[in-house]
Amino acid sequence: MKQNTLKTFKFFINEGKKHKLLLTIMIISLVFATVSSMAWYVVGRNFFAALSSGESKDIIVNSLTKTLLTIMVVELMEWIGWRGFQQAVLHFEAKCMSNINNQCFDYLQQHSYRFFTNNFVGSLVKKVTRFVRAFEQITDRLFWDMSTLALKVIIVSAVLFYLNPILGMIIVIWTIVFLTVNYKLAVYKLKFDIPKSEQDSVVTARLADTITNNTNVKLFANLGYESAKYRKETASWYEKTVKAWKVNHYIEAGQALLMIVLEFAVTYTSIILWKKDILVLADFFLIQTYMLELFRQIWGFGRNVRQIYEALADSEEMIVILDEEHEVKDAPGAKNLKISSGKVEFEKVSFSYNKAKEESVIKNLSFSVKSGEKVALIGPSGGGKSTLTKLILRLFDIKKGRILIDGQDISNVTQDSLRKQIALVPQDPILFHRSLIENIRYGNQSATNEEIMAASKMAHCHEFIKKLPHGYYTFVGERGIKLSGGQRQRVAIARAILSQAKILILDEATSSLDSESEKLIQDALKNLIKNKTTFIIAHRLSTIMNVDRIFVLENGHIIEEGTHADLVSKESGLYKKLWNLQVGGYLEDEKKEDAQVDI
């Protein structure tokens, strides 16, 4: 069995073990129901024995009536058994499935920022739902089919052995051959199931990605292009699926042949035994009905094994995720971060997104930001500004060096305590598809409605929220799509205001606002950042002129550092170039060529 298949099994078994009482009820009632159902045929045999006994009709009727009553009792027992089993299995499966769902949710959510940038939403969602459904499928197959089959095989072999050992042996040998061949084929088929299942995920991921980007598809009139790409993936899905299904059919054909062989062997042996007066007419009834029952049950065996393996294959992708260690983890015994003043230090920090690559986005960076200091990070697009802020939040672990907050290495404190005390207003805020009030409260779950309103007023979102049809209770659409970029930024600022964090990071926090709103919010931000260590990333240099220090970041290095006045006085500095470009000072032609920076 493959490593991951084994892991999935183990995961499911561990979950099942948590509900021992239900499992016991399931097993007892299943045995009770199956034994009763097989006993039916033994009792039924008496029916034929009586009919062919040659006794007088009165005696036969008497005997038939007794048999009928016994049959009724057996059927009632079977009925009770199945009801008990159904009830137990229903609770067992539902409980386990909701537990598994919760476990997937928690583990998945704790994966790193990088994990989520590398995985598609649609395919992750599908992996979780498939994993949970796989548990249901496996449990159903194992209990409803496999266990019942095992019991029936035991009963059939035992009864036929009792009738005649040769018949019993035929059944036992045939069953062993049948089950072994089927099991091997089912495992062989897995080779075809896994690629099918993986391609399934690829198709879903592409569908989800193009739905998210539907506006882009429309704007660039690229439906034809997307359609062709999608068709390519579904064509590959078709190929892989047909292969997997074909193997299925070959297996079923072989199975049917094996059954014909058994039917012949058993019936022919029965005829010979009857000739030798070892069997009587009624035994034929019992043998034939047992054979039919066995065929009915065993016919599904191959399919059941395959379904179990298919479910395991479906789960494979999720078990890999559940097995993958979280990339960013709290150190053992990590303590909560205690911020007293809010001093932030970088000591020779290097970082690259691609762990394997030497090329770093942040290169041997050292600086120290005093408590309450306001620092601006500026520089060309892609220079590493947002990356630097992600490192402070420990969304990624750094390759070399240390990041300290008030003397505490951030890799040694809990992530929750670190992030709770740092508020980030991101470049492009994404909101939950929930009401505005819930979205703002995300900054501080214990905030009252009044506090939320006050923060919204400060962030100047109150004005536009008031005008919405349901005010603060308006839903904002997936990712906040129903709000404008500026509105989303203002919601993110309100959130940050509520959070009362000691360190603030404003990553282009006002870039989507018109000049008037920006002016208003700048005033609000001034209040907000008072006494707080603040990192402000901005392309519009006029908004950061008054900060305590400006870092000019290019290619992961701080190439210039100082106050606005310091930096504009540097004749050949990048800051001065950018400043001149923005403040309307035009550059001489040759300088313009150097200033190919995106601002």
Ligand SMILES: Nc1ncnc2c1ncn2[C@@H]1O[C@H](COP(=O)(O)OP(=O)(O)OP(=O)(O)O)[C@@H](O)[C@H]1O
């Ligand atoms: N999740 C990611 N995975 C891989 N590379 C990334 C990731 N995020 C950013 N990068 C790369 O890291 C570099 C720095 O990106 P970063 O977002 O820090 O730039 P920035 O200075 O904030 O730019 P901008 O001013 O455009 O916001 C870029 O080359 C970018 O392509």
Ligand SMILES: [Mg+2]
């Ligand atoms: Mg950025």
